[in-house]
Amino acid sequence: MEPDLTLKKQVVVIGAGFGGLSFIKALDDSSSQITLIDTHNYHTFSPLLYQVASAGLTAESIAHPARAAIRKSGATFLLDTVIDIEPDHNRVLLGSGERINYDTLVVAAGSVTADFGVKGAKEHTLGMKTIDEALLIRSKVMRALEDASRYGHHAVPIVIVGGGPTGVELAGALAELSKVLHKDFPELGPSALKVTLVEAGDRLLPMFPDSLSAVAKRDLIRRGVEVLTQGQVAEVTAKDVSLKGGRLLESNLTVWTAGVKGNSLGDILARHLGVSARRDGRIEVDGHCRPTGTSYPNIFVVGDLAARNEKGTILPMVAPVAMQMGRHVAALLKDPDHPELKYRDKGSMATIGRSDAVVWVGKIRISGLIAWLAWLGLHLAYLLGGRNRLQVVIDWGWNYLTYDRTARQILR
Amino acid sequence: MEPDLTLKKQVVVIGAGFGGLSFIKALDDSSSQITLIDTHNYHTFSPLLYQVASAGLTAESIAHPARAAIRKSGATFLLDTVIDIEPDHNRVLLGSGERINYDTLVVAAGSVTADFGVKGAKEHTLGMKTIDEALLIRSKVMRALEDASRYGHHAVPIVIVGGGPTGVELAGALAELSKVLHKDFPELGPSALKVTLVEAGDRLLPMFPDSLSAVAKRDLIRRGVEVLTQGQVAEVTAKDVSLKGGRLLESNLTVWTAGVKGNSLGDILARHLGVSARRDGRIEVDGHCRPTGTSYPNIFVVGDLAARNEKGTILPMVAPVAMQMGRHVAALLKDPDHPELKYRDKGSMATIGRSDAVVWVGKIRISGLIAWLAWLGLHLAYLLGGRNRLQVVIDWGWNYLTYDRTARQILR
Numbered sequence: 127m128e129p130d131l132t133l134k135k136q137v138v139v140i141g142a143g144f145g146g147l148s149f150i151k152a153l154d155d156s157s158s159q160i161t162l163i164d165t166h167n168y169h170t171f172s173p174l175l176y177q178v179a180s181a182g183l184t185a186e187s188i189a190h191p192a193r194a195a196i197r198k199s200g201a202t203f204l205l206d207t208v209i210d211i212e213p214d215h216n217r218v219l220l221g222s223g224e225r226i227n228y229d230t231l232v233v234a235a236g237s238v239t240a241d242f243g244v245k246g247a248k249e250h251t252l253g254m255k256t257i258d259e260a261l262l263i264r265s266k267v268m269r270a271l272e273d274a275s276r277y278g279h280h281a282v283p284i285v286i287v288g289g290g291p292t293g294v295e296l297a298g299a300l301a302e303l304s305k306v307l308h309k310d311f312p313e314l315g316p317s318a319l320k321v322t323l324v325e326a327g328d329r330l331l332p333m334f335p336d337s338l339s340a341v342a343k344r345d346l347i348r349r350g351v352e353v354l355t356q357g358q359v360a361e362v363t364a365k366d367v368s369l370k371g372g373r374l375l376e377s378n379l380t381v382w383t384a385g386v387k388g389n390s391l392g393d394i395l396a397r398h399l400g401v402s403a404r405r406d407g408r409i410e411v412d413g414h415c416r417p418t419g420t421s422y423p424n425i426f427v428v429g430d431l432a433a434r435n436e437k438g439t440i441l442p443m444v445a446p447v448a449m450q451m452g453r454h455v456a457a458l459l460k461d462p463d464h465p466e467l468k469y470r471d472k473g474s475m476a477t478i479g480r481s482d483a484v485v486w487v488g489k490i491r492i493s494g495l496i497a498w499l500a501w502l503g504l505h506l507a508y509l510l511g512g513r514n515r516l517q518v519v520i521d522w523g524w525n526y527l528t529y530d531r532t533a534r535q536i537l538r
Numbered sequence: 539m540e541p542d543l544t545l546k547k548q549v550v551v552i553g554a555g556f557g558g559l560s561f562i563k564a565l566d567d568s569s570s571q572i573t574l575i576d577t578h579n580y581h582t583f584s585p586l587l588y589q590v591a592s593a594g595l596t597a598e599s600i601a602h603p604a605r606a607a608i609r610k611s612g613a614t615f616l617l618d619t620v621i622d623i624e625p626d627h628n629r630v631l632l633g634s635g636e637r638i639n640y641d642t643l644v645v646a647a648g649s650v651t652a653d654f655g656v657k658g659a660k661e662h663t664l665g666m667k668t669i670d671e672a673l674l675i676r677s678k679v680m681r682a683l684e685d686a687s688r689y690g691h692h693a694v695p696i697v698i699v700g701g702g703p704t705g706v707e708l709a710g711a712l713a714e715l716s717k718v719l720h721k722d723f724p725e726l727g728p729s730a731l732k733v734t735l736v737e738a739g740d741r742l743l744p745m746f747p748d749s750l751s752a753v754a755k756r757d758l759i760r761r762g763v764e765v766l767t768q769g770q771v772a773e774v775t776a777k778d779v780s781l782k783g784g785r786l787l788e789s790n791l792t793v794w795t796a797g798v799k800g801n802s803l804g805d806i807l808a809r810h811l812g813v814s815a816r817r818d819g820r821i822e823v824d825g826h827c828r829p830t831g832t833s834y835p836n837i838f839v840v841g842d843l844a845a846r847n848e849k850g851t852i853l854p855m856v857a858p859v860a861m862q863m864g865r866h867v868a869a870l871l872k873d874p875d876h877p878e879l880k881y882r883d884k885g886s887m888a889t890i891g892r893s894d895a896v897v898w899v900g901k902i903r904i905s906g907l908i909a910w911l912a913w914l915g916l917h918l919a920y921l922l923g924g925r926n927r928l929q930v931v932i933d934w935g936w937n938y939l940t941y942d943r944t945a946r947q948i949l950r
Contacts, residue, residue, distance in 0.1 A: 167680060168947040184596045189947045193722035205684040205948075257949065268579060272617040310605035513936055513944045520932065524925060532925045535580040535601045536617075537669065 134159040138228035140208050142169045142192045144445040145234035145429030148452030150199050160201035167205050169195050170257055171509055178260035180299035181531040185257045187517045190510035211395050213422045230424045237430035237443055240385035246362035251382035265538040270378045275311050281320040285367045285377040287359055288384030289325025291476040294342055297323040298479040301349040306529050317350050322375055324357040338484040341493045345478045388431045408433040413466025414458055415451050426455045441469050475501045546571040550640035552620050554581045554604045556857040557646035557841030560864030562611050572613035579617050581607050582669055583921055590672035592711035593943040597669045599929045602922035623807050625834050642836045649842035649855055652797035658774035663794035677950040682790045687723050693732040697779045697789040699771055700796030701737025703888040706754055709735040710891040713761040718941050729762050734787055736769040750896040753905045757890045800843045820845040825878025827867050838867045853881050887913045
């Protein structure tokens, strides 16, 4: 440590996700010394995890090194896990045993998969929140195809639970992978993966307008995905998924995208602050991303872990909210009179497959090729790192032109 | 299985390395049904493993899917491990319990790291023969840098045992990584990795002419590598490497590239054939790659596992020998009068770092930029898969122009 650091305001940021990095980038304040703590040495571009899981992109393409991301800010990076926050002592406790003091704390620890206690879900499903999980899904899919090719030549049944954007995008991508891999597994036919998408509600993409939900369903069915709405999962085993009502779905691999909840750090922080976290593990915050009903003005929560009620609606757990929250806290630290956060909804989009996506921005509702091109452009724009952007363009171009998926090596 | 397969000659190939794939590609015979068995679903381009270990390339770039590699041949692929060969029954036993019958068997199982029983080597060193090992080395290097940055700011000591091409290339690549990562770890200085290369003999690259060995040594030293020749390892612990004679080298990570031996399948096969494998685990073969002193004309051994004595010299364990052996066996199966294998030595090369390599082809001995360009071209030419070739060109170009290494995420 250089000696002058003690004169600087110590800002500790937990989490190198969209919220944490947006805060760091926006702060740009030479009187603060930022320390970023994350359990991984990279930022995960989670909107594209499903493409890693479906062999379209390598893990590295969507994982930007944390140190590269914060280089300009002069921030320090610590590869560690925060296991406790001590607001009365202005410090955090790390897995290594070390304690880090802060003047300002930004908790951007994100969310984890929520299985709502469904029997067998913890043991027999994979979430898709991390690079590790995405690589594991890819390896399990490829291994299941090898087994199917060898024993019996039947299609591999895969069940995806949850009809939100993640579930829809993974279902579409796996259905396409199935066709592409026909070259490798001709004996399995063009539908080597039998993908079933189960949604508890009565339509896919419940946050989208009805019309786009209907488009997503129609287009997934066209691609060979079985879509089950109003399908509530009763139990998951290693071999099948049983729905309430009695239907049994055979499943070699069950992916759980049906819910997320705040990282466990939310509960820990809430307890120390003397408030209770919401049932979904998130912490209620005010218009400046401070936990409501507490007296710790130097603690901010941003991103998925923060539940901000804006005009009666809780802001969703998506990247744009996290980024705007991160930037808001940075602006507030520079200007205490900065007005409250007003979330600017830039719309929602989900890709369904080759040349097909749904996009909803205010009154604009589009689907098909134009929506897909918009989806491509936006994801490229938000991807961190010029190298990763170049890489994803090359991979997408290659996959599009050759109907190939090159990242199908079993590495786990 | 289609019913007509029983009429075809069953050819079983063990191993999707250079030998096995060259055989399959060259056989191109519609009267044979080939089954390729490998423990991975990809071919590993082992000459570039050191670039995966040093964060220059992703694993996928040097791992070509096995099914794509054999697609044109109509061969069947089995993802499995061969645990026994039964020459008297013309069948192999797989890890899954299945037995596969063959009319012709090509054993191309390759080699594994040999630590010569040096104390602690098994527990405390990593080899560099597989993608898994290369990814593990990369993760350990990056994690060690994180620790060094956090605790004490000293350089990370890394010892590489073995001054052959693999050791020289890895040492040079890690020394360069060290400089490149200066941007991420400025507090560690430009020599964040303190690389020591230990060679038991009196010069590096013992298979090269003296003059090129001297160039390699000089250029590695210029890059900051400590080169210790006549350094025999007495013992390895988690913290250091002790040499005979008493010198103790601190080491956070010890990579063992000092020896290879035939895959254990060599011993198993030799026992069944009633011969003894050599001390290095390889099987002596005749000019047609048949095990010498046996009466099983339908069994061939090619690649690293085969020890062919040609005019008093055992052919080296390198990719060109494996490829020529594979092609030879294919030619022999098509023409029983095909003359014996005559190995055509196309020369040897090793890269030392940016714009620097040594190349030896007959009387030609070059080093520096021209040698490096030759090295680049040759490796690209031999890399399997158009996608991988494109990818490696892009990665090399990017790394060369930006002094960056983008594959530095800790994925293990």
